[in-house]
Amino acid sequence: MRLKFDSVIDALLPVFATFAALGVGAIMLMALQVSPVEAYSALWEGAFGSKNAIAETLVKATPLLLVGLGICIAFRANVINIGAEGQMIIGGLMATQVGLVFTDLPGWVVIIMAIFAGFLGGAIWGGIPGALKAYFGVNEILSTVMMNAIAVQIMNFMLRGPMMDPAQLEKASKIPQTARLAEAFRLPRLVPTRLHLGFVFAIALAVLVYVLLWRTTLGYRIRAVGQNPHASRYGGIRVRRRIVTALLLSGAFAGIAGAIQVYGVNYRMITDGSSTGFTGGAGFNGIVAALFGQLHPIGTIPASIFFGALLVGANKMQRVVQIPAALITALNGLVVIFVVSSELWRRRRQKQRLLVDEGGEPPPSESPKTEKGASASEEVMA
């Protein structure tokens, strides 16, 4: 009985944490002489107030979810992928190219090919740092961040050069963008809003990632490598290869996010010179969503929607109560800090419960020397 109650509390902890964060945010709003009630109701209104608002939230959530799924895979292998921005860009570029080249093929064929191209592009961009880590010991946090910078420059080059819209070439404006994709290639819309099929596709992939991680030998290996490389080796798992696989798959999902962004929302690639111009920061926010979802692909679904709502609702809030955009970023950050901290708290509660169950005795094997198995989320936040 008590156990059931405890697990309900555990599940609700992130929700409590979110409210706590909004509470601190309220203090900040009051400091700006804005009514928190008014601000937060605007936020809610903006995110869920109408059919269009909900659709926008889900559209925003889609790349977060896709990136987050990749993050789940990488972090489960204890590999920290900060390169989803770059992986999205390369995936987006390759997917766009498919749509610009194969103009004669039927729409659904091109869409499938484009998603595959996105997968491939992201996989390459994730696989390179993976191989560098596994075989040369290069820190993947550094290399994935660096790969982001390279990807941005490749995008800028391609959109100003080889992939530039022929129409722009003739004009003097020379906006760095590709031609628009043919109408037939666009992802179908679900309801008369901007919500597109990509969202449903992402949900399906979340289930697929769940199956991958917990129902296949590959998933078993990825998780084993992340938890204990020594025992993995002993278990016949080729640790280096699985590190590459994890980063490669992680990148691939970000690459799909890039492809979906082009085929579902923008219908072309356009650059303002930065990565966020294309990704909207999904490459970073996806990490947060995955952590919020406790690195579980199914948990990442509501987490992505939550952050999507926060992003969309914040726009409305900014318009209604006239506050600086920076506050929205701060609010986002607050939520992350509170939720990640609550995760540590939850773990401590769990440990205590175990001690109680065992009659107050810690497992004797737990000597002070035993190395601490720091989880990915702890490590990345440290």
Add this chain to the structure above:
Amino acid sequence: MTEENKLPSGHTRIDSLEMRGITKRFPGVLASDNVNFDVKSGEVHALLGENGAGKSTLMKILYGMYEPSEGEIFLNGKKITIDTPTDAINHGIGMIHQHFMLVETLTVAENVALGLPSSRGFLTDLDKVSARILELADIYGLEIDPEAYIWQLSVGQQQRVEIIKALYRGAALLILDEPTAVLTPQEVDEFFVIMRQMVADGHGLIFISHKLHEIMNICDRVTILRDGAKVGTRNIADITKSELANWMVGREVSMTRELEEIERGPSRLSIENLSCDNERELPAVKNVSLNIYSGEILGLAGISGNGQRELAESITGLREITGGKVLLEDEDITNARPGEVTKRMLSYIPEERMRDGMIKDFSIAENMVLREHHIPPFAEKGFLKLKKIASHSDELIKKFRVKTPSRETKAGTLSGGNIQKVVLAREISRNPRVLIAAQPTRGLDVGATEYVHEQLLEQRRDGTAIMMISEDLDEVMALSDRIAVICEGEIMGIVERADATPQKLGLMMAGESGE
């Protein structure tokens, strides 16, 4: 204070340090049981005992890292309390850890100054520190460049930095925790010269080592611990190496057990002239040749740290073999991948089961198939057969009497004995051709130990070729058909069960040839 009780470093000498009636209880474990221990100025006092005998616990209490449950510490006859390492340092007690506590990207002088107040307030006083380092280095014959970066130094030199660090902080008494384990033979010789110099100058040294010849070579007295309790203290001058070996291992063999007569089958595993290195790329196993036959237990006795772990890892594919061959029946498995070795039905119970043998955050069910998670019946076409895995682990939990709420319980929450049962169940249930069991009962209570022994004998009956690595001589003598003794990476000889006596094995463990 007179000049006589000063050390050359300028600090006050510790004439005597005494630990009286030290007891340390951990939940369910008596790590230290009413131990008396003392060191005097100008002597090296060795602390000897098997892993888990309580050496580290005792030293951690002396260095203020653990609080004793009972007992007192006297310095020069006066009672003191040591609550933190800082207290220990202030009393003139220093410790050189087995794993160095140095910042690689800083210089020697910076490492020495780390954590100490500077004479110039917020600014560093590295020139002063360097001068003092050179002064100390001169007194004790420690050649070291204060400007050198740690990463540029060899392990031997890094150890000298640790010693200087302790001397700089005023250490009169030094605890040396297995200082020679990481050194090459040449570095060991140099290190002994430094130790002798320090002793001659009036320092007291506590020397922890598994190597008997080193203890005979450098120490004045030796104290032996077993199961947390003190066995005794002797003067090295009054004891020969073989006596020391006997004393260490020569308890009454309490578990005489008649081994069932089994006809020995053909050779299952043959190891030919095998050599491999340790982590520091020093030779750990040298030209070892062994045959293990179907239906026998070959005991591999030896003081731990003499190449047993490396030998087991090189056979099972976890460590690169630099010379020689390993044959499993007629298949060459030299440097085969661990997965290949598993597939050929060689099972391995690793020594560090928490680190190498299981994944703490995985469920018991997942751990039960760690070695076979990719092959039928537990996986087909890349998918795990969860139902099969579940029924398999339920079966093993029942058969091996693993105490757990369910198969979904995280393995890391089990007790040591139950964890070993999980590993044992996994390795034995495959009906392996060869089983290598490294320290299979270390840290287990009497009941669990008995259970593991029964299982090993059951395997022997089934015709498995078993190599049992153990530093517990009782265990080796009780279960083995033949006993090989390893010392510093070499097999000193193989003794038949009938001919084995603790005295004979003890001598071989100390490095004397069995012939």
